[in-house]
Amino acid sequence: MRTKTLFIYTLIAISGLVGCEAKPTKKNSETVDLASPGKGNDAMAKIIAAPVPDTNEPDLANGRRQFTKCKVCHTLKKGESHKVGPNLYHILGRKAASMEGFRYSKALADSGLMWNEGTLDQWVKNPHQFVPGSRMSFLGIRDDKARKDVLAYVLKETTMEKAEKN
Ligand code: HEC
CATH class of the missing domain: 1.10.287 (Helix Hairpins)
Structure with a gap:
């Protein structure tokens, strides 16, 4: 901005x-x-x-910067390996704790959650409050704008290849 x-x-x-x-x-x-x-x-x-940039639009450049907080633990692209956390390729619309080859906490595995924009938002805001007993050692991003940006970036990066494949 x-x-x-x-x-x-x-x-x-x-x-x-x-x-x-x-x-x-x-x-x-x-x-x-x-x-x-x-x-x-x-x-x-x-x-x-010139119109002032619409502040309701997510800022992907900021999202990318915000993602440095997640990057130590997560990869986004197809076929990339899990780190401390699972690879997040095609996370949107997926059942929580369903990435193959990653050992999830019982709490997340039993949560019955589906990842959509709403559940992802709450998870990233405060993972431990949203799924008590989860193993994601991350306090969360409380700032609404920063969270919106990072999620827009994650969703863009993890769903892009879907369109290419079709
Ligand atoms: C310190 C490591 C760490 C950081 C930092 C971290 N995560 Fe995670 N993440 C994890 C772990 C571990 C899990 C699995 C949690 C479990 O099994 O309870 C996870 C799970 C997730 C899941 C659910 C995956 C699934 O397959 O259900 C999403 C989505 C996610 N993280 C997004 C993020 C985002 C976005 C950020 C940054 C804003 C972030 N994480 C930061 C370690 C981390």
Whole structure:
């Protein structure tokens, strides 16, 4: 978010500079009414009027950064090995504790959970509260935005190959 704002300010600054440089040359070729908005000003106005990024959309770049918290324990791609935690390929729509070759806690295995966006959200928010006795040694991400971003990233990375396969 901060980087985006900075980027927009940089654009405004650059277009301001270009505008200043362009004015004297324009003066030579055609009459320029300084009171009316010139091309440079139009461009600037467009930048200023550009819609503010929708904050309801998940920020995948932030999600990727957030995933560094999970990365020590989880892989996302098909065929990648389990680490401390299971590989999460095609986690969405899967029964909890159903990745082959991973030894789950009894608590998660017996939970009867299906992983959808709601259950994943609660799990990542506070795994120990959601499934008491689970073995995921992770306190959870309480920040709603950070959690939304990381889950969007995980789901994108773990379901992408599904479309490629079809
Ligand atoms: C310290 C290691 C560790 C970290 C960090 C960690 N996990 Fe886990 N995760 C585990 C373990 C271990 C399990 C299996 C839990 C069990 O059997 O009770 C698990 C299970 C899961 C499951 C359920 C998998 C299944 O097959 O049912 C999901 C989803 C998951 N983790 C997502 C995440 C996400 C997203 C993050 C980061 C925000 C994260 N985990 C961070 C170790 C970790």
